Amino acid sequence: MQQYTIDAETTAYRGLDDLDYGEAADHKPAILTEAKEYHTTWEEIYGFVSEEVEAFKALAALAPDDVPTDFIAEHKRKAAAEHDWFAMQLETVEQAIEGYRYVQRTRAKVGPIRDILVRMEAIIGSECYNANIQNYSAWGVWEGEGRSFRYPVTYIRDGKEEKRKARVDDLEPEALITGHYKFGANELSIHRALVRIVDMLKADYGLTIPAPEDPA
Numbered sequence: 001m002q003q004y005t006i007d008a009e010t011t012a013y014r015g016l017d018d019l020d021y022g023e024a025a026d027h028k029p030a031i032l033t034e035a036k037e038y039h040t041t042w043e044e045i046y047g048f049v050s051e052e053v054e055a056f057k058a059l060a061a062l063a064p065d066d067v068p069t070d071f072i073a074e075h076k077r078k079a080a081a082e083h084d085w086f087a088m089q090l091e092t093v094e095q096a097i098e099g100y101r102y103v104q105r106t107r108a109k110v111g112p113i114r115d116i117l118v119r120m121e122a123i124i125g126s127e128c129y130n131a132n133i134q135n136y137s138a139w140g141v142w143e144g145e146g147r148s149f150r151y152p153v154t155y156i157r158d159g160k161e162e163k164r165k166a167r168v169d170d171l172e173p174e175a176l177i178t179g180h181y182k183f184g185a186n187e188l189s190i191h192r193a194l195v196r197i198v199d200m201l202k203a204d205y206g207l208t209i210p211a212p213e214d215p216a
Contacts, residue, residue: 012046019049024056024086034084055086059093066104067097103174110173110195113209117194118168121179124190125151125165153179153190 021028035048063072075096079089110117126148133147152163155171156178168176179191201207 009042012042016042016046016049019046019053021053022057023060024053027052027056027086052086055090059086059090062090062093062097064097067100071100072097103172106174106177107172110177112211113195113198114173114176115212116198116209117176117191120194120197121153121190122166125153125181151181154182154187155179 024031031049031052032045034052035045039045039048059076062076063069072093075093076089079092079096083089083092128151129148133149150165152165153168155162155164155168155175157171157175168179177191177195179189181188181190198207198209202209
């Protein structure tokens, strides 16, 4: 076991000494300082430094064709301001890219059928009835039990919940698709369900939906 530890530490030390930093050479002192602050063995230090160098290279080369360059640059800047380690910066930027792609996919999917989704949800949401509600007129006269009502939809926009019963034209498709009914601890993702229904109608019954008119 002692020999194994010595061999592993020796290999790591030599690997660290021979490591090609490439474009990350200017950051070598800072990377080594971070490595030695948080790790004690050469094997751990070598692993950390190697990961940081590879992350730096990957971050510098990160330029997917389907994402605007200014979007990438802005999120690289934000990641650098929030994280000292390149591995964490890389992960943050990659998450931002996936978020951008999700928004684009959602807009392409939901945008053309937005109107029918909104109209179908309004019909479903207006068919709620509570037999336990006691109805009284403005003069306090009891008019009977039970009342129909519009069930509110909860949307998530900019990370915050919004309850609405009408007017959703200001919601982007990525916010609209989050619409759900809350039933105590349970939720029903109404708009996602309606998208699946539209897909089923298209695939199984040949439904065609006219493209929305261009406002221009």
